[in-house]
Amino acid sequence: MDTDRSADGHPDERVAEQTVLVVDDDEDLADTCRYWLGGERFTVETAYGGQEALDRIDDSIDVVLLDRRMPSVSGDDVLEEIRSRGIDCRVAMMTAVEPDTDIVEMPFDTYLVKPVSESDVKETVEELLFRAGFDSEIREYFALESTEQALESREIEELREPEALDELRSRLDAVRTEHEAAIQYRERQLDRLNRVNGLIRDIDRALIDARTREEIEQTVCDAVADAHEAAFVLRRTAAGGLRCTAQSGFRCDPSDVDYSFVDDEFDTNDPDQVCVFDDISTEHRAAVFNGQSADHEDVAALCVPIRYQETIYGALTVYDESSEFDDESVALFSDLGATVGNGINAAESKRLLNGDSVVELEFRLGVDSDVLAALSADVGCDFSLDGVAQVDDGITCFVTASGVPGSNVVEAAVTYDRISSVRVVTDGTDESVLEVRLDGDSLLMSAVDHGASIEALELTNGSGSLALHVAADADHGAIVEAVTGTAPNVSVVAKREVEQSAQSTESFRTELDGKLTDRQKSVLETSLVSGYFEWPRGSTAEEVAEALGISPPTLHEHLRAAERKLIETYFEELNAAPADD
Structure with a gap:
């Protein structure tokens, strides 16, 4: 059966209104988490304290990253108030407080001990958003499991009430026995979610090094095929047909594969279409897997557009077990198509800029x-x-x-x-x-x-x-x-x-040196090496100013002047008319 997923429930629309609230009195950490999560598929807000969190939290919040140790209104107080208000959001305690058995009865969903990494934060939010769709009994199981994992990080003799951990494990066993099939199903989904999200992050990192469209397409196919059965990229030809421009995981010559099943069902001019092909012919499977179709009877294909806004660069098709392509996988691979499209657009723009x-x-x-x-x-x-x-x-x-x-x-x-x-x-x-x-x-x-x-x-x-x-x-x-x-x-x-008019690196530097004062050069270099331009910043403006022996307002004055001259020089060179022959 071929399933078209492009209709009303397009993944981008489905997650458009999900909101994450980061609560921490450490403003730098809260802002860092917002920065880490800013490129994801949800809105991120911050609250710099417990009372500010309580003023903001309502039914529009889906996930809360909550610090425990905050003055006036603690994270424990915020969690209790969230549940007493009946707000059905997922909560991750993200704190430097070592877990003890007092957390057994706390109604959170997972527990993270600081310091946390970018991947910790992203993976936690992604999983909790996914868990939100579970039945309450299944959500309870995974929350209890997270509590057990947090306590297992401590030595048993260090726990305040070691018997509480035994009671927790008994509850876990009871819930699992009662809902074994549903829990196993959700565990498989979570495992798949983590693998696909990891795949997307791996591809994000790989795209940084890819310089051409061809490199990007092959990089994506290689990464996808490592996690699934096989993958290929198709482009529309001038004659209206499709041709394979990259592939990986095939156990045959790709030229022997008939891609007509994609051409017949998938509209490569529709940026929102996603297709799942559940019924792939024996002949096609035999061609892809070099005659080993019997070993791949349950293989299905997922096809998503490689797109940048309304521009379609082609289609990415992934082979895997048919059960792999649930709605969440469809949403994630659709996002992957947009990520690859962004990479191709950036590569094309760089090639235009740098070409002779x-x-x-x-x-x-x-x-x-x-x-x-x-x-x-x-x-x-x-x-x-x-x-x-x-x-x-x-x-x-x-x-x-x-x-x-x-x-x-x-x-x-x-x-x-x-x-x-x-x-x-x-x-x-x-x-x-x-x-x-x-x-x-x-x-x-x-x-x-x-x-x-x-x-x-x-x-x-x-x-x-x-x-x-x-x-x-x-x-x-x-x-x-x-x-x-x-x-x-x-x-x-x-x-x-x-x-294109060309200017040597040396001439550009000479021109810029003629515009910048010695103080402006010093301010730029000191700001750069001190990490002022990084995010999160390695040094504040006050720290850079102190290193230079000037006041912060003076630093900003020199910075603005130097940045303006740098940008002006860049665009003067970029927009310079070609020299007459």
């Missing part, structure tokens, strides 16, 4: 081609794009408007649904600079999503031209198709290779 030559694609735009073109026609002015910045799911454009006051552009822009905000940055007599935030589909967003750099956009009364720079070995046809397919009245008029 790029391809320039020039497009002609008509009045209905984009919201900026429509706005230019509406107001009756000229637009010139000064720069763009991608923000969340939208794009911020800095536009010079000529021929009309900036207030006229703002007045017209607020009537457009796809313009979420607009403001005048500078208002001159003949021209104004405006900041325009575009949300949703747009021609510029489509170009950026496909790895293009926007070189120029010029519009006069709604018509004009757009120039994009793309890597020389990028899929130019796919980019042209994406841009021209965004809206009517968009056509490509030229494709040309251009040389």
Whole structure:
């Protein structure tokens, strides 16, 4: 049976409102935990004390990381109040207090002894969010098990009431005997959850070193195949078919494998689709596993899009036992597809930036081609794009408007649904600079999503031209198709290779040295080596200032000036016009 998981319960939507609260009077530790968890699939908040936690906690909180030893209102008091209010959240005690038998009757879900690592915090939150879906009796079992594990870290003679540990073990045995089948099922799920989460973190680390799309795809396949049976990546060809670009775990020549079952059921143009193929033919299993299909009768396949926002780079397909692909696995592999897509997009952007030559694609735009073109026609002015910045799911454009006051552009822009905000940055007599935030589909967003750099956009009364720079070995046809397919009245008029201007490291350093004062250089270097730019910070601003013998306000003044000069020099070099031959 083929199961399409792209409908209402898409994993990203399912977990979108989960919230984790970190409670600790050590603000640095609380902020560090928030930083560690910030890239995960949930919202993270902090409370710097017990009373602040009680003021915040309500039914919207899913997991609490709770310190025990806090002044005024202790963690034990907070835990008791949470349960007395009937708030059904999972609680992890995260404390330097060594566990003793007094914790046996405390209604927490797990117990962590400080110091804790990033992996400790992440794995705990992930597991507790998953445990939230268990029946209350099964949640009780895992909570009791966590308590037992915490107490087992102590020597038995050091415990206040050693017999309490024996009573706890008796309760554990009784609950397990009563719910053996359900507990075993949940243990298998938790084991699978931890393996997949570990796989995702391994891939995150591996992507840091991968430099090309091909390296990323092969790295992912190798990592997935180590944890499962096999994996491959498919890309859509210009002719509309699919081709395998990376694979691992196959016991055959991948060219002998028929991938039509994916082509028939999986829409590689849908960024939200996830498919589970539970009924893989004997012929296909024989091809993948080199005739050993009998050993893999229960093998199923999970197929997820490799995506960056709305851009689809291909499909990742994973083979494993059919029972492996429950809803949680689907959600995690869907996240993995997004992680890989982000890595590919970053690699494509770096390649464009570092290449000696790029391809320039020039497009002609008509009045209905984009919201900026429509706005230019509406107001009756000229637009010139000064720069763009991608923000969340939208794009911020800095536009010079000529021929009309900036207030006229703002007045017209607020009537457009796809313009979420607009403001005048500078208002001159003949021209104004405006900041325009575009949300949703747009021609510029489509170009950026496909790895293009926007070189120029010029519009006069709604018509004009757009120039994009793309890597020389990028899929130019796919980019042209994406841009021209965004809206009517968009056509490509030229494709040309251009040389990127290059500046040597030495000349860049010389130029920057000429701008920075000796004090600014000293402040930058001291801040760097002292760990001020790290997170969590190795040194505070006060500590860096003391090392330099200056006041904190003076430090910040020099830092801001030095950072501005560094950034200005970088973008002056980056945006420098190519030298004339």
